[in-house]
Amino acid sequence: MGATFPSMSSSSAVPAAKPPIRDALVAAAFRLFLERGFEQTTVDDIVALAGVGRRSFFRYFPSKEDVVFPDHEGCLADMTAFLAASGPEHEPVRRVCDAARLVLRMYAENPAFSVQRYRLTRQVPGLRAYELSVVWRYERALAEYLRGRFAGRPDGTLRADVIAAAVVAAHNNALRSWLRSDGVGDAGAAVDHALAYVQMTYARPADAPALWSGPAGAEPGPGGDVVVLVSRRDAPLWRVVQELETVLDRP
Amino acid sequence: MGATFPSMSSSSAVPAAKPPIRDALVAAAFRLFLERGFEQTTVDDIVALAGVGRRSFFRYFPSKEDVVFPDHEGCLADMTAFLAASGPEHEPVRRVCDAARLVLRMYAENPAFSVQRYRLTRQVPGLRAYELSVVWRYERALAEYLRGRFAGRPDGTLRADVIAAAVVAAHNNALRSWLRSDGVGDAGAAVDHALAYVQMTYARPADAPALWSGPAGAEPGPGGDVVVLVSRRDAPLWRVVQELETVLDRP
DNA sequence: TCGGCTGAGGGTACTGAGTGTCGCATCCTC
DNA sequence: GAGGATGCGACACTCAGTACCCTCAGCCGA
Numbered sequence: 001m002g003a004t005f006p007s008m009s010s011s012s013a014v015p016a017a018k019p020p021i022r023d024a025l026v027a028a029a030f031r032l033f034l035e036r037g038f039e040q041t042t043v044d045d046i047v048a049l050a051g052v053g054r055r056s057f058f059r060y061f062p063s064k065e066d067v068v069f070p071d072h073e074g075c076l077a078d079m080t081a082f083l084a085a086s087g088p089e090h091e092p093v094r095r096v097c098d099a100a101r102l103v104l105r106m107y108a109e110n111p112a113f114s115v116q117r118y119r120l121t122r123q124v125p126g127l128r129a130y131e132l133s134v135v136w137r138y139e140r141a142l143a144e145y146l147r148g149r150f151a152g153r154p155d156g157t158l159r160a161d162v163i164a165a166a167v168v169a170a171h172n173n174a175l176r177s178w179l180r181s182d183g184v185g186d187a188g189a190a191v192d193h194a195l196a197y198v199q200m201t202y203a204r205p206a207d208a209p210a211l212w213s214g215p216a217g218a219e220p221g222p223g224g225d226v227v228v229l230v231s232r233r234d235a236p237l238w239r240v241v242q243e244l245e246t247v248l249d250r251p
Numbered sequence: 252m253g254a255t256f257p258s259m260s261s262s263s264a265v266p267a268a269k270p271p272i273r274d275a276l277v278a279a280a281f282r283l284f285l286e287r288g289f290e291q292t293t294v295d296d297i298v299a300l301a302g303v304g305r306r307s308f309f310r311y312f313p314s315k316e317d318v319v320f321p322d323h324e325g326c327l328a329d330m331t332a333f334l335a336a337s338g339p340e341h342e343p344v345r346r347v348c349d350a351a352r353l354v355l356r357m358y359a360e361n362p363a364f365s366v367q368r369y370r371l372t373r374q375v376p377g378l379r380a381y382e383l384s385v386v387w388r389y390e391r392a393l394a395e396y397l398r399g400r401f402a403g404r405p406d407g408t409l410r411a412d413v414i415a416a417a418v419v420a421a422h423n424n425a426l427r428s429w430l431r432s433d434g435v436g437d438a439g440a441a442v443d444h445a446l447a448y449v450q451m452t453y454a455r456p457a458d459a460p461a462l463w464s465g466p467a468g469a470e471p472g473p474g475g476d477v478v479v480l481v482s483r484r485d486a487p488l489w490r491v492v493q494e495l496e497t498v499l500d501r502p
Numbered sequence: 503t504c505g506g507c508t509g510a511g512g513g514t515a516c517t518g519a520g521t522g523t524c525g526c527a528t529c530c531t532c
Numbered sequence: 533g534a535g536g537a538t539g540c541g542a543c544a545c546t547c548a549g550t551a552c553c554c555t556c557a558g559c560c561g562a
Contacts, residue, residue, distance in 0.1 A: 021511090042547065053512040058549065132383040158424050158445055165420030166413045173412045194409055201452060272540090293518060304541040309520065 022060045022070070024050045029067045034116060038068075038124045065130040068117060072134050075106045079138065083145040092149040093163060093203040096142045097195040100171040103138060104191045107175060111183035118179040139168045163202050170194035273311045273321070275301045280318045285367060289319075289375045316381040319368060323385050326357045330389065334396040343400040344414060344454040347393045348446040351422040354389060355442045358426060362434030369430040390419045414453050421445040 028050040032041040043064055047054045061067045079099050086095050107114040121127040146160035153159070174194040178187040279301040283292040294315055298305045312318045330350050337346050358365040372378040397411035404410065425445040429438040 043549090044547085055513075055550095056511060059511080062549090064548070129380060129384045132387050133380045136383050155444075155448065157428075158421060158448060161420045161424045162417045162449065165416040169412045169416035170409060173409050193406075197406065197409060198413065294520090295518085306521095306542075307540060310540080313520090315519070 021050070021052055021056060025052065025057060025060060026067055026070050030113075030116065033068070033120055038120060038127060063130075065127060068120060068127055069130070069134055071106055075103055076134075076137055076141065078102055080141055083141060086145070091203060092146055093167075093199055096146060096164065096167050097199055099142060099145075100138075100167050100195065101188075101191060104171065104175060104187060107179075108187045115179055115183045118176070135168060135172070139164050142167060159202075163198070166198045166202065167195065170198045272301070272303055272307060276303065276308060276311060277318055277321050281364075281367065284319070284371055289371060289378060314381075316378060319371060319378055320382070320385055322357055326354055327385075327388055327392065329353055331392055334392060337396070342454060343397055344418075344450055347397060347415065347418050348450055350393060350396075351389075351418050351446065352439075352442060355422065355426060355438060358430075359438045362438075366430055366434045369427070386419060386423070390415050393418060410453075414449070417449045417453070418446065421449045 025046060029041070029046045032045055032049060035041075043057050044054060046067070047057050057067075061070075079102050082099050082102060083095070121131050143160050143164035146163055147157050150156035150160050171191055171194065174190040175187065178185060178190055276297060280292070280297045283296055283300060286292075294308050295305060297318070298308050308318075312321075330353050333350050333353060334346070372382050394411050394415035397414055398408050401407035401411050422442055422445065425441040426438065429436060429441055
């Protein structure tokens with residue numbers, strides 16, 4: 001109700017003279033969407049309520065769906081900049097988790113607005129599809145960053161894609177549960193918990209440890225021969241598995 | 252070019268008298284899409300070429316985008332049935348990986364068609380958005396199954412969502428790389444490799460295998476203590492990994 | 503002061519996707 | 533063969549999105 005509407009207020013340097021007409025369109029659109037539904041509201045209804053010409057709507061928003069996500073473009077730009085500003089000193093998985101937290105911050109900045117939008121996107125298939133494409137762009141940004149960091153590693157792009165998907169899924173799991181509870185409670189803590197699960201699973205030190213392995217003498221017992229693998233306890237698990245695959249001669 | 256077009260040929264019991272008009276629409280649509288592009292082709296063009304009435308197009312396909320994915324609805328039904336037919340004896344993560352392989356099988360059944368469609372979806376934003384919503388439904392099916400299997404566990408829904416996303420990402424990573432190489436090579440092997448990575452990460456069986464492992468006497472060398480793992484050579488890799496995780500005392 | 507330039511916004515008309523409705527033909531059943 | 537169900541075509545309509553052109557304000561150099 002009394003929620004203020006986000007326009008483009010990203011962390012960009014210049015406020016850039018935000019046009020009041022854009023905010024008027026968002027406000028009018030949400031009023032009508034909540035009153036009579038998204039599909040029952042035409043663009044003409046919105047521009048009539050906002051008091052602007054129909055053509056102006058499409059000057060500010062490429063499509064009717066865009067007006068529901070007026071702040072994601074800026075948030076995506078922030079995330080891209082955040083990742084681009086990363087250095088080799090940052091642990092990659094932790095870095096993409098931090099990038100995901102930028103999205104949460106945007107939602108948490110305006111709980112009432114976010115909850116309203118969540119209810120809307122849940123019941124309008126068209127909006128859900130649009131949201132998927134937005135989420136997909138976030139995921140691609142994370143994956144591209146990880147691909148760069150994992151370049152050269154075996155299965156680097158696979159690892160990058162899987163971890164990006166896991167981060168997004170964990171983030172959305174916590175975010176949606178927060179939105180479903182009407183935005184009460186600590187969203188940041190919930191997302192931290194969810195992302196910790198992903199970090200716990202995937203975050204491994206980048207430097208390769210001294211790992212020694214070798215098949216010991218085979219002793220054909222009753223069930224086949226035996227493999228003995230010796231490894232440092234603090235070796236990254238995936239390295240151990242890699243060695244295991246080599247030893248076992250399996251893909 | 253000479254590719255046959257899939258209609259709904261899922262593994263349903265009855266062939267169910269597949270309507271030739273549907274196949275005609277798909278064939279006509281793809282001919283025109285490849286000739287002059289998706290957006291440059293109107294529904295009127297398609298129905299004119301197929302020789303049917305315009306209204307019939309929307310009887311078979313809810314939208315113009317649907318005609319590009321004529322077989323996904325059936326595949327999704329197959330996957331849902333596959334998961335519904337699962338029992339407690341199936342390891343959950345392995346089960347969703349097998350479910351994902353159903354999708355790959357659909358793509359691999361018709362490589363030429365799949366490659367054409369991939370090229371189309373890559374360059375048409377509207378189709379990409381539509382594909383995302385299709386993939387999302389697969390992912391939700393996997394996640395719902397896992398949520399059921401993980402019910403009661405701490406963070407069960409989180410684990411379910413993350414693993415479902417990881418499976419889909421791994422599957423798509425391998426699938427897209429196969430499609431990008433024009434459908435040559437063994438798609439099944441590529442997907443198996445990608446899914447093995449996910450299984451390796453997440454699969455945790457309930458029953459203990461015939462696998463013996465144990466940390467040998469620690470010998471604190473210059474880099475930390477050492478783990479010795481002994482395993483049958485024919486033991487499943489993920490089982491070995493599970494034991495490793497236990498030994499290493501990591502999540 | 504004048505004339506032209508530019509850029510934001512308004513107005514109109516058009517294309518094309520998707521829907522509702524009606525009428526007609528065919529087929530199946532009793 | 534009557535009656536109902538189903539499948540298809542034809543027409544009309546709504547609405548999102550686009551192209552084109554208009555106005556008007558501000559701003560410039562001459």
